[in-house]
Amino acid sequence: MAAAAGSIVVDFPSMGSACCFPSLESLLRDSASRFLAAVSAAPDPDLTNFRSLFSRVLNTYPDPPLEAVWAVWFFSALSFHDSPDDLRGLLHLLSAFTASSQSAAKPLALLAPVISELFHSAKPRRETEALVEAVLSYVSICSSRAPAGGEGASADAGGLLPAFGELVKVWSVRHSRDRCPFQVLFPLVGEDARRELMREGCSVVFLAGVVVAEAFLLRLCLKVQGAAGVPRAELQKELRIWAVSSISVFQNKQFFEVLLNMLVNPPLPVYSLLSADDEILVRDILYDALILVDYSFINKGAEVDQADSSLLPLxxxxxxxxxxxxxxxxxxxxxxxxxxxxxxxxxxxxxxxxxxxxxxxxxxxxxxxxxxxxxxxxxxxxxxxxxxxxxxxxxxxxxxxxxxxxxxxxxxxxxxxxxxxxxxxxxxxxxxxxxxxxxxxxxxxxxxxxxxxxxxxxxxxxxxxxxxxxxxxxxxxxxxxxxxxxxxxxxxxxxxxxxxxxxxxxxxxxxxxxxxxxxxxxxx
Incomplete structure (x- = not known):
């Protein structure tokens, strides 16, 4: 692989000759298509060439640009395809790549495949809970980086690549080829959020908010699942405190808005995790946490005085x-x-x-x-x-x-x-x-x-x-x-x-x- 004047030259053995890509995005798009074709042709394809290529690509970016972040998604999909039970390894790989990033949104956006795999996993609930807790701890760490127009703000202001849809297909192909890939990769948000993710120009910040909302909702559902025998009123009070504490720590406006939209457009996307009665309990907890508390990161006095139109949907x-x-x-x-x-x-x-x-x-x-x-x-x-x-x-x-x-x-x-x-x-x-x-x-x-x-x-x-x-x-x-x-x-x-x-x-x-x-x- 060699780069000149912004181009990327790749020698794929399967191509028979070197191929020049005008950008990292075009390389991602072509590689995603080749990966999907290989997986369709054989249940256990040889992905050695892909791994070698993207390992070299990623090693050239100590502080990765946005395009390289999505290259991490592709590289992690290759690794996870060989070890589909190693969710902890997947979390470590995705979080380690952006450890030095000053951005808040990029590291969170990268975790989308982890939440999806946890949702689809058949692991025991206790092991799944431990991994979700690890994700939420990482979310808390990243939340402290949230830029307010300072360093890292420009990275968070970026939009998803046009090739993002192809990368979603790469991660969803293991679970279903008949369902919408976005529904497979983002199982715990509503249709409105998925449509926004499919929209050209959707922001990385919004994707990060979706990931935080899914992690939060998955943990809440697991807590309800593990509370058999606990009186309903006591459980609701306990989980309401947990929900309010989590929202206060994350201070993520997009995450807050995604939760609101889930409640606006019922039912909640938890039907495969909870009974109808438990879904009502989760809804009541969310009503309490989102309505009864005055969150300073939502109620910014200056923004309300100006009646900023960008806040209208919220x-x-x-x-x-x-x-x-x-x-x-x-x-x-x-x-x-x-x-x-x-x-x-x-x-x-x-x-x-x-x-x-x-x-x-x-x-x-x-x-x-x-x-x-x-x-x-x-x-x-x-x-x-x-x-x-x-x-x-x-x-x-x-x-x-x-x-x-x-x-x-x-x-x-x-x-x-x-x-x-x-x-x-x-x-x-x-x-x-x-x-x-x-x-x-x-x-x-x-x-x-x-x-x-x-x-x-x-x-x-x-x-x-x-x-x-x-x-x-x-x-x-x-x-x-x-x-x-x-x-x-x-x-x-x-x-x-x-x-x-x-x-x-x-x-x-x-x-x-x-x-x-x-x-x-x-x-x-």
């Missing part, structure tokens, strides 16, 4: 799962849990973000305001913005409409029953009519549909003092539970926009919920 997903979690808790008759979710929403920066984003798009005086400060009302408001030409939900807008229509039909009877309790809520219709354009009849109807949520939030506020006293009087039963960290809206104009005419609720919160990541660092 905030839409947070709004949707909060809405779903509240409805799920109510359907189970768990009003206390539903109130915790509602309270977390009300004290979060979600409403603030959307009103600032919308006013940046259209201007402050050009918009109607939501009928109420609830997830359902905010979703309806955003659908109205979509109707006016603003891109909020993208291709998912029809799905959001169907979800809201279903909720209205399901909750209609309950709303009519609670409507008589007028003393529990207050709607300033006069003030609202002035701001909410000329659709007074429609707005009044929308407000009535939100009556249940108003009553619900007002009840939560009226109960908070007595509820807190009762819990404190119970001794050490809730000694380990801490208060949810309140998000303080600094922009008074936004508060006025939502709260013009007292709605009967305050922004304070005394619902006891899991800690924020900042609090956990302090208490640890």
């Amino acid at each position: 905030f839409v997903s947070r709004l949707l799962i909060t809405h779903d979690a509240i409805n799920d808790a109510r359907s189970k008759g768990d009003q206390g849990r539903a109130m915790s979710f509602m309270n977390a929403f009300f004290t979060s920066n979600i409403p603030t973000y959307f009103v600032k984003w919308a006013t940046r798009q259209a201007g402050f005086n050009q918009l109607s305001k939501p009928a109420a400060i609830t997830p359902q009302a905010l979703l309806k408001w955003l659908v109205e913005l979509e109707d006016k030409g603003f891109r909020v939900f993208g291709d998912n807008v029809s799905r959001i409409r169907e979800r809201l229509m279903y909720d209205e039909r399901r909750n209609g009877y309950q709303s009519r029953m609670i409507h008589s309790d007028a003393d529990l809520f207050f709607i300033d219709k006069q003030n609202g009519g002035e701001v909410m354009d000329t659709r007074a009849g429609e707005d009044e109807e929308a407000a009535e549909m939100e009556t249940a949520d108003y009553a619900f939030m007002a009840a939560a506020q009226s109960m908070k003092t007595n509820g807190m006293r009762k819990r404190k009087d119970c001794g050490t039963e809730d000694a380990n539970v801490v208060k949810f960290v309140k998000y303080k809206v600094e922009d008074s104009s936004v508060k006025d926009y939502f709260l013009s005419g007292n709605n009967g609720v305050s922004s304070g919160s005394e619902v006891e919920n899991p800690q924020s990541d900042d609090e956990m660092e302090e208490t640890n």
Whole structure:
């Protein structure tokens, strides 16, 4: 092999003569095609030439560029093909290659085959758990490298090569030639994430987030599998603490967004690992960990003040799962849990973000305001913005409409029953009519549909003092539970926009919920 003017010259014995490749990517693409052809022709092909070639290629890169990272994928696939049970060796090979890298995303992205092989492995659960723990420990180490525009940031900003799809086929061929290769290699994420990975120009940072999400979800499922006989409530509390701790340590926004999207688009991709009841438990744990905790790496004050449009998909997903979690808790008759979710929403920066984003798009005086400060009302408001030409939900807008229509039909009877309790809520219709354009009849109807949520939030506020006293009087039963960290809206104009005419609720919160990541660092 020799390189000149950016070209790579390779002498494959099977070619009969030297072959010149214009780039490392073209070499990868050609080698992947030859590998797949060799595996298809014989169950145990001779891969000596491939290993020798890529061993020389990789030895030329002490600090590998992005193309060389994918060369590692190919080289590790060759090695693993001969020793398919050596998962620890595979993890060591992939992690050792980027040990000196200042990047955070490249080392994590490389681990995708490890998670896939662990998922498909028939190893005993205890051995699999040990390997997943090793992966998560490595994730924690890499997370500390996360660049904030400094050294390593340029490497993390790269996109996947066009040859990435061929490399996915190389790793998936051992398990199935009939299924989609991306489904085989990424078994623990939803279809939306896979489509993003297939998209030309997908970022390495996103792939890293997918890998972290898969490792996290696999470990969570294994913990549930190994907890036979443990009371459900105790297990949920224990795993919620573990989930919150892990999210706080990883501080990976893409990982967080992948988890959100899994919940937005059910079912969770764990059907082959857990029973239906256990899947519900995992979903409840994720609801708690993603909604009830104020993570500083998500709620960046400057970004929220600017209403950065790049954060729109993340905030839409947070709004949707909060809405779903509240409805799920109510359907189970768990009003206390539903109130915790509602309270977390009300004290979060979600409403603030959307009103600032919308006013940046259209201007402050050009918009109607939501009928109420609830997830359902905010979703309806955003659908109205979509109707006016603003891109909020993208291709998912029809799905959001169907979800809201279903909720209205399901909750209609309950709303009519609670409507008589007028003393529990207050709607300033006069003030609202002035701001909410000329659709007074429609707005009044929308407000009535939100009556249940108003009553619900007002009840939560009226109960908070007595509820807190009762819990404190119970001794050490809730000694380990801490208060949810309140998000303080600094922009008074936004508060006025939502709260013009007292709605009967305050922004304070005394619902006891899991800690924020900042609090956990302090208490640890």
